[in-house]
Amino acid sequence: MKAGIIGATGYAGAELVRLLSGHPNVDGLELSSVSYEGGRIEDVYPNFFKKVSAELKKADVVIETADVVFASLPHGIGEGFAKACIERGKPFIDLSADFRFGSDEAAFSAWYGKGYQYPDLREYSVYGLPELNRQAIKAKNKRVIVGNPGCYPTAATLGAMPALIKGLVGTSAIIVDAASGITGGGREFARSYHFPECADAMSPYKVGCHRHMPEIARNFAVIAGRAIPLVFTPHLAPMNRGILATIYIPLADAQPVSVPLHPPSKEIAAKTAEIHALYAEFYKNEPFIRVLSLGSVAATNRVRQSNFCDLSVHLDQTGSMLIVISAIDNMVKGAAGQAIQNMNIVCGFAEDAGLSTIPALF
Amino acid sequence: MKAGIIGATGYAGAELVRLLSGHPNVDGLELSSVSYEGGRIEDVYPNFFKKVSAELKKADVVIETADVVFASLPHGIGEGFAKACIERGKPFIDLSADFRFGSDEAAFSAWYGKGYQYPDLREYSVYGLPELNRQAIKAKNKRVIVGNPGCYPTAATLGAMPALIKGLVGTSAIIVDAASGITGGGREFARSYHFPECADAMSPYKVGCHRHMPEIARNFAVIAGRAIPLVFTPHLAPMNRGILATIYIPLADAQPVSVPLHPPSKEIAAKTAEIHALYAEFYKNEPFIRVLSLGSVAATNRVRQSNFCDLSVHLDQTGSMLIVISAIDNMVKGAAGQAIQNMNIVCGFAEDAGLSTIPALF
Amino acid sequence: MKAGIIGATGYAGAELVRLLSGHPNVDGLELSSVSYEGGRIEDVYPNFFKKVSAELKKADVVIETADVVFASLPHGIGEGFAKACIERGKPFIDLSADFRFGSDEAAFSAWYGKGYQYPDLREYSVYGLPELNRQAIKAKNKRVIVGNPGCYPTAATLGAMPALIKGLVGTSAIIVDAASGITGGGREFARSYHFPECADAMSPYKVGCHRHMPEIARNFAVIAGRAIPLVFTPHLAPMNRGILATIYIPLADAQPVSVPLHPPSKEIAAKTAEIHALYAEFYKNEPFIRVLSLGSVAATNRVRQSNFCDLSVHLDQTGSMLIVISAIDNMVKGAAGQAIQNMNIVCGFAEDAGLSTIPALF
């Protein structure tokens, strides 16, 4: 099978190239790039030298020649490519936000500043979080547009899903406090990503108004069956890869408590174990979710280069707040890896085909 | 005046050495170290070569010869030194937790695993957060023990104080999500601080049960006049210096809201400006607090090497949650710098004497 | 085939575990560890959770049950294990320096402070740099001890070999100036590897007297057929992985030149192209050597996580000094990857089996 990548020279595009080159069911890549059209991927990414060699063509050529098409483009410009793929019966896996909001064009346009070009395409689209929508993704067969989730929404949704489904969540807001590696900002230069201004520093950004907020909120509502108040703050951390989301989930059964005198009690430990068991059970068949043992704490360097999402489960000292730590590699489970996982589901391959990298601690 | 430092070879001790060496009212240093007794500080810290030169003596010698004594020791072993200083009428500024809990020995022993050795010393002690306790610190005159605050509690308390005092805070928990540079772990080796295991990674630790939780909770209760539910999660970030605290403060006047369709509205902007004005007014005379302009976001690399605490004020999209970002240099305002600020207050020096470093962006 | 690793919990050992777990010809791992005997590898390295699971046994057990044995131990303690393997006809691939010096026990003991325990074992041993000794490694069949090269010697030798063999090298010293990522120091704590003391800093060490000097010198002499004066300086660079060696090779045909007025001339460019062609030709069949195009410069982030050695070829402005930049991943081509490459040769597998990782730019 031939895989095509539109926008192959951005970071997510290049990560797709890297991962698909080792995919057992893919025997050829077709790549496009507007900025480097006519050039070669191994000249743009010299790390590919002697391993990947491909010309950078026009998007149209990719769509004609590939059997499945990935698009890694800025938001709001890929709908025409999606349409062309649907017309040809080729799966289209989109890493932008264009197909993450389904028929809710109002939410999309409120946050992304433009409406849908071809609203009807949403009848073919599905939100590509396999742990939430695996059956729906599969059911679309190959005439499908997968809206691959954002990196923060992936980490946040996987971390909160069991609690939301099992009705553990109270009425106060869930707070998602998350830090991303600098690759999350992409390949384009900006002051925030200039080494001397982000190295050795922590910087929040878009506090209270990041575009991933409505995506996360939408996921929570879908899962819980009701609107869930949500606060989301992203931070830039001085590292290349990784997202670490610390998710504060107010528990429905929390008793009013005063500030605790003592460190965590046996009661708290028992309640933590109970929720941990619930999480472990919930995800027991998921190939890419690792619910860590009680007492372990998720961290980005334990999932590096892999498609895993690591989750650890904790309670605050009063037992009224569930704290879930969710760690992913933003370029893999947060982007290219999840897109391939979606391709695997759509195409009927083993879900972990091409995604078996063992995490590198460093 | 001669300043003495007991425990001068730990990171906070060495930072005291560095900052006090440039202090206009200090004309000599007396240093002690158990590990390096008989050695010289410039051999332990070669960066001091040709700038600071001092023998490492016994603590007793320091107490006899210095006019003011700093102690940068592990928790629970410095009370005897404090007693000796009080008997001699010399100010004792303690960077451990031993004097942060005042007469509340129960809280201290619950979290630090031991009781007070000389409980009566607390009649001389004061919690050394100048922005909270300046008059009390001054009033003690020189027969004083200053319990210098922890690094996280400094960032958290300064960030929440105006909201707490002005009655903005609702009944849900305040959540403090904070990241620290690796120097916060001190000079002793540990797996968490071994470069290959913490570089290029974000790692939470002591989730829900860090010792700074009760210190922060105590401050909040003192300031608000009532117990405030609190959740605190610290993280290790791959940087040398800095603490970035993202503080989620539920507002008392929050209306029930559904998940927002739209990005922040004019109403939210107006409410943010109001709270920002309140913060700016509250701290307008503080030499080391910078309330950033509306729209700016606090970050650790804007306070690097300085005694500043930068605060930025934000609301979530629904206007129900105040998000304050608080950034300090953990070694300066979070440790040695604040200790010197306390010395300045106790001794009647200009409060910013020796603390006028302009932050270095890099 | 079952592979055994003695000393599986050090960094090189763990990298062997990670890489061998994906090796198509290896269907089981047997691991030993003195420090963690009885424990499990996935508890020591939580990044392995759900991917690798193995008990940590005694070395003896590993030797009995494995078909090929790797040893990743401190220098000077593994000869007994080598002997046991030779007696059983099992290949022994040693990552320590014990078998790098062959019959030259004097050199080994001068630099490593101890003599050989079983000198006769050297009749079975071979220096495991495949690009130099592939036939010799193959010829030993399975009754073989491979002395896997040091990380710096790998980068240095591969960079200088074509010039040495082709007689380009003059009489002055070759200078190897190299920087290593911090993982090169291993998993044990030390001040040099404590994050706050090595982050954001460059530090030379063992200037003029590092143990890899005699290993490099030995290689150069073997290749050139004469002693080559050598100066070697290693540095610690604030990164996790990678060795960057900048190799200064005085050319035999250099004319006396004065300091140049002008930037590189056409003559220099032509001479550079000539030497570049020689390097490209020399390595054209090597699976893991990439001679970069003229004008490109080797860098550690283009070989990250891979078994490649990238080489770029340059001349100084006067045309009298060849400057070769050699970049490897210290944990892969500089340790575990090369060991597996040696196993592949010894066992008759495809030389790149299990080593096909595409380098990750970040």
Place this chain on the structure above:
Amino acid sequence: MKAGIIGATGYAGAELVRLLSGHPNVDGLELSSVSYEGGRIEDVYPNFFKKVSAELKKADVVIETADVVFASLPHGIGEGFAKACIERGKPFIDLSADFRFGSDEAAFSAWYGKGYQYPDLREYSVYGLPELNRQAIKAKNKRVIVGNPGCYPTAATLGAMPALIKGLVGTSAIIVDAASGITGGGREFARSYHFPECADAMSPYKVGCHRHMPEIARNFAVIAGRAIPLVFTPHLAPMNRGILATIYIPLADAQPVSVPLHPPSKEIAAKTAEIHALYAEFYKNEPFIRVLSLGSVAATNRVRQSNFCDLSVHLDQTGSMLIVISAIDNMVKGAAGQAIQNMNIVCGFAEDAGLSTIPALF
């Protein structure tokens, strides 16, 4: 006295602002910026908030109102400003390369691609390396243009000077292998300085043809009284600040030696001590040169934020190559600090006025 800075918003300009704001003899700053004219320095550098506040004016205004003028501009555009200063009898301290080559316009134009605009200005100019030219700088009085040295040339020249002056240097090339922090690339964006492409990596650049080569060669020739063959290779290291130069100096009295069997001998140790004593004696009165004790190794984190140049002295195992490690902070002794040192000399201030920062280990 009022100090003016033309080009105040680049990194070196901003570092001048930061350091001059604390200078005891400077009581006002006049700043200019083409990019931000009409703005304020504290808006471009938020770290200055509440500490430095100044409007960004036109260069002409700065020249009229300041008593001494610094220029931190791209190469080749500042001569007109220098002329204006000379006409007004105001010292002009230039951080570009325009005045580093004195009357040797041929060398400048060969490497910088343009000729001098006002060649006659060189009668007022002096190369501003105080340790080499202090008397000449002083002798110019205030009608002076100081060509402030490049960062690499500062580190290299200070490291080699004693050996060059004392006639220790043989006839082979001196090799300067150096690594710089990313701030050396300045504030403008470029792929090389984009965090994901330089973090966690070592990258050589301009191998054999960097513009600092002729500047270093010129210094060496001036000092030695003869042309000295020179090879220079710069590298980018993943750190914010610092230059680490490893300087290989062939000794004139070196005996032909074969590759050594043994680690360094007593003879080598004695010879090292002799050269170390020579270095220590040579620099004994220099306020900013620290010749480290025998056995210590210079590193960038021991000079961080300071105007020091740390030097350590080593021999290779054969005693034929002197290896000097030279460490500076590229933004201080390599740029703004040295410029202020020059101002101090020109204006008759204490040479270390405003430059007394104690290095920060982290």
